[in-house]
Amino acid sequence: MTVAVSSRPPTTGMVVGALAFELVATAALAGPIALPGCPESCGDVQVPYPFGVGHGCFHEGFNLTCDETQHPPKLLLGDDVEVLDISLPDCTVRIQRKISWSQHAEFNGSWSVPAPDGPLRVASARNSFVAFGCNTVATLIPYSTQGPPNFASICAAVCADTLSGSSCSGVGCCRTSIAPFGTDIPSYGIQVRHLEEQAGEDTRAVFIVDQDWFSRNEAEMVTNFSKLVRPSDYGGVAVVMVDTIPAVLEWSLDLISDEGLFVLSPTGPRSSDFRCLSSNSFSYIIDGNYDRRRCNCSHGYEGNPYIGDGCQDIDECQLPDIYPCHGTCINVPGTYRCSSKKSISSLPGLITIIAISAGFGLLFALLGVTKIINKLKQRREKNLRQKIFRRNHGLLLQQLISSNKDIAERTKIFSIDELEQATNKFDKNRILGGGGHGTVYKGILSDQHVVAIKKSKIVVQREIDQFINEAVILSQTNHRNVVKLFGCCLETEVPLLVYEFISNGTLSYHLHGQSENPLSWKDRLRIALETARAIAYLHSAASVSVFHRDIKCANILLTDALTAKVSDFGASRSISTDEIEVLTAIQGTHGYLDPEYYYTSRLTEKSDVYSFGVILAELLTRIKPVFSSHSSEGKSLASHFVSMIKDCRLSDIIDPQIIEEGGAEDAEVIARLAEACLSLKGEERPTMRQVETTLEYVQGLKVHPKSQMTRISQNAPNDESYNENKGNEGTRLYSLEKEFIQSSEIPR
Template sequence: RVAMLSGMTIPSSSSIRAAVGTIGAVVLQLLVAALAEAPIALPGCPDSCSDIAVPYPFGIGEGCFYEGFDLTCQKQHRTKLFFGDGMEVLGISLPEGIVRIDSNVFQSVSPDFNGTWSGPPATSPFTVSSRYNWFVAYGCNIVAQLIPYGTAVGNISTCASMCVDSVEDISSPMCSGIGRCRAPISWDLTSYRVQVTHMAVQQYTVTTSLKHTAAFIVDKAWFSIFQKNIELDPVPMCQHCGIQSVPAVLEWSLHSKFRCQSSNSFTYKVDNNHRRIRCNCSRGYEGNPYIADGCQDIDECQRPDVYPCQHGVCINMLGTYRCSAKKSSSSLPGLITVIAISAGFGLLFSLLGVAKITNKLKQQRVKKSRQNFFKKNHGLLLQQLISSSKDIAERTRIFSLEELEQATNKFDHNRILGGGGHGTVYKGILSDQHVVAIKKAKIVVQREIDQFINEVVILSQTNHRNVVKLFGCCLEAEVPLLVYEFISNGTLAFYLHGQSENHLSWKDRLRIALETARAIAYLHSAASISVYHRDIKCANVLLTDTLTAKVSDFGASRSIAIDETGILTAVQGTYGYLDPEYYYTSRLTEKSDVYSFGVILAELLTKVTPVFSSHSSEGTSLASHFVSLIRDNRLLDILDSQIIEEGGAQDAEVVARLAEACLSLKGEERPTMRQVETTLEDVHNSKVHLDSPITRVNQNAINDQSYKGNKGDEGTRLYSLEKEFIQSSEIPR
């Protein structure tokens, strides 16, 4: 498009994009040619959109950008690059710390109008550059003002434009205030108010009735170049302006806590308060200082205009260059030169050989160390366990350390999702773009390592929709790493205890309780070897984006043969959920998990934490308080009011009686998880009413031996090999 502004030919938006795009394409080609091996984006991330280079910290797609630098590449009629809020990007420069954007032109047929220029959000790292932009206005007898939001009046950018009968001064190539004017921008902000007002000038008259007014923020360099080609008209006005936008410049910076990643880079301050920084490559290096190995050595001898060597021969060196003095052509100096060069090459090849040998020895040491860690972490036995079953081999994979380091950006602290009693959990993106959760042990002690291996053994042989899936593990590191499915919605505790703005309905709570009970019942009864979780709690129940429950964290779990009823072990669990009988006798049974699940039921009914403060004590047990109120028929004193509002009081009383049975001090009086599951299914299907109370369940109440004999269709276990593995990996508890 070609627009006529103040009687002059101004390139259209498409011409602007074409010019900027051509420059960007040339710069990108030069950058690729000079730095062929230097990456500009994170591994696996796109480094361009059409002909615009996209270097990190900018990025396209999840995990490819630093916070606030996300871009979108839209491929429709013409490929365009946008900020997240829809502002088109024309080019990015890392050394200058700028982004060129497509900026709107404010225009009107009236000499008086107001407008608002808004860039990225105020919380973003971008501001309109006062160094690279002008505020420009076109029109007759107007005063144009650019008013920053939230700053003093003295920072307003103002210019005046007049029109006269005499046209002899209008041909001046400078923006002198006749028909058009410009002013510097005095403040770096993201939003401005544009105000254009008419001023009455009696001694001057306009020679035509054509009137048009425009104001805009524009890149100084672009405006200076194109202003030289403007053909001025005696009437500095525009009747039919088709131009809608011009290029403008944003500056960006990072928080002072950010650290430059390349080894040949440095940090410099952007503001006087030293709160904002940018990175740059050291002298003699070019590339991207924001990523590892992004700054690469340049050959200064290939750029004699920038790195002159007038009196000698240019010799490139790492990070610099030198000029060797020219020698005479006599034979002796020439011979000395040949000898010196030969000796230099010999020394260079020797150093390269030593470096190669050293690097090879280092790689062998790393490989040996990883092999030792693999053996120490029972990797050989785990390989045997996986290879012995096709079903397990299809579900469980042994990852390399390099793959998980790349997936977590070398375990960046920004990727931490949370942590449990047995490790820290990171968000990872595998090479196939699959999002996973990666758990890493906190400390290097054999007890923690054995608990990790215990979790691998249990989850590799578990296949249930309400048990978190284990995709695999890595045993090459000093501490084992476990790779799980990524659960997006956090924990049940996050929703119940006031940390989430979204409240769970009674229907959702009942379904989550049923799904959790199904998972625990499956662990207890649906395999040749029973699994006692030993740490059932709301924090270990994860919720998917559809609020489906997933039981997790099997580091403390124990496996026993189907014909055993319990084992003696050191007491382990979470205060508030711990079975009193297990605490006093050290005998772990399936009823220990039943007690812990009873506490979860009480939490779902009351939204009270397992240990809470009361008037009489600093720490009151929810379990004992809940049972006491149930026995006194005072459930409504503690029942969550939301359940009553949703009409679930009748079902809640049945669930409360079930929770009371689960919280019996004697394990033999508690129901099995299969019985709990069956009761919750009936409540969920509205088949249980108050005329069928559950007050006490002993070992003769429901005979579920037939279910224990059923191996289930959701997963199988390898008894002999798994038992051998557990015996070799677990320490006495």
């Protein structure tokens, strides 16, 4: 059997398609398609970047060669694969591949793109899988690194006694679409099997082909293949008119490895954080894979989006068949305008104008009504906020802030809109923690200042009064070891406090949590001294004293530098300097609560001293204020600590880390100080000023330990002189503050 092979000229459809593309291309302003100094074509085929011929003319993986020994020159991909054309808008490359014929009944083969490791892949949507042969089953299987394939393309062809027909519909020839395996399939395996047990030596061919091209040439190929299968019917000579066929490949860019093709947009935000090199271009993802990208010119532009100034404006006025205009066509960048010369004088045209005008009038009326409703709604919300603001004594707080310049500079009254924006509408993910009097959120103000925002847990009058109480106390407090209040919001049923954000957690966490870096004895001494200074300042440094009433490790915040900040003044009480105690409902935390205050309801400054004594015991032992022992549950650290000191067993409960750091001598002094603070009778406890002085001596090692403990029993320094020395740390307006607090206690 003899096979005569001849090549075939391009079909009419291919010529028409090329002319249509050329027409659109010429409508754009002439722009570069290749890098400067690089050839833009090889023979009749254009070579746009990222493809290129020659060193420095292509992006990695897109190199081509131009065989100029042939006439006309041929553009080659790899060594022998001819490139027919390259489409930038479709990101496709059409290549010419030879048909492999076989006379074996069964065989295995493969079909791969040139340079499988490169960016080119088989365009499954643009190709068909075709098999020629009698009683043949052909299977196309993808080679993938993702594991065994889930899909395969299969077609079967049978032969009757007489071959006839002009379509590839299963008689001597079959075709099927290629299953969409994705954009990362460069190679396929091909399996050919015979339908019958005994197969003859018939001629067979299996290949991947451009489905558009095959549809145009299907009848001719089927007819010629019939001559090849049954050559005896045609004088013993089979003639095949086509020995090569086109196939379509596609490419995409890897956002990571091809990052040189992408730059940040200089013109502002776009659909993607990246865009292609040319202006008036954009990038888009492939098959939902963010890392796989392609570029295209924006609407109204044509050219090469992969190089600078590659996308040029289309002159739509030169293409009236594609961009119709029944008037004067005016080309503008990216589009065109069409100004009509005709005037509407007919009745139907007049009715159309009236109908359109009426429609717009109704639309504007609806928009106006909607706007009025929104305005009324906003006004009602504003009135409600003002009502709540007055009910929460916001006017009095404004008067208090405006009457003192120092307070006005430190404290601001925020609107609820500002705080909702700062906390993303009080998102749960912004919650930092919760105390006894509210939940704390992390917020970022409009000036990018990070703050902590406290919101009451329950909308009851008692909680509101506590928040107002904390606001008035902190607004007039200016001490480096007291948490700083930035302002508050009284426009809601639940008042909000805005204070400085302390990022390093609480003293309780560092003592009893699982911190990777335990506090050193030196840091514990300094934290104790700073806390004592803050409490002493609250007790004695102003005309109106403040009893905190909830001193505990959880209310002592630490900065990144481990500076102590006393917080949570929701339970605090302010009294004038001529008062030494106040009768009030019991409030505090179990384990820190003063027993004398608990049984008598008489709150004095010595109640805070007792709570501070518990903190000193925690710093020495790293034991929680209420702990479980083998003999009992819920044992008090205060009573256990005092008992161990009296039995001369301090070394049994002291933190071993203190001994290792050489702080045993100082620890004994601090233990005696804690014992004095934990006295059951308030009159036997030292004042916070005396505690502060003793801690200063211990930290500075200014006196012998015995003399340090002697000072505890001495009289406190004169409060007036202390007020004079510390008065510059804070300013209080007694009359306004008292009026504000009294007003918050009036039933509503």
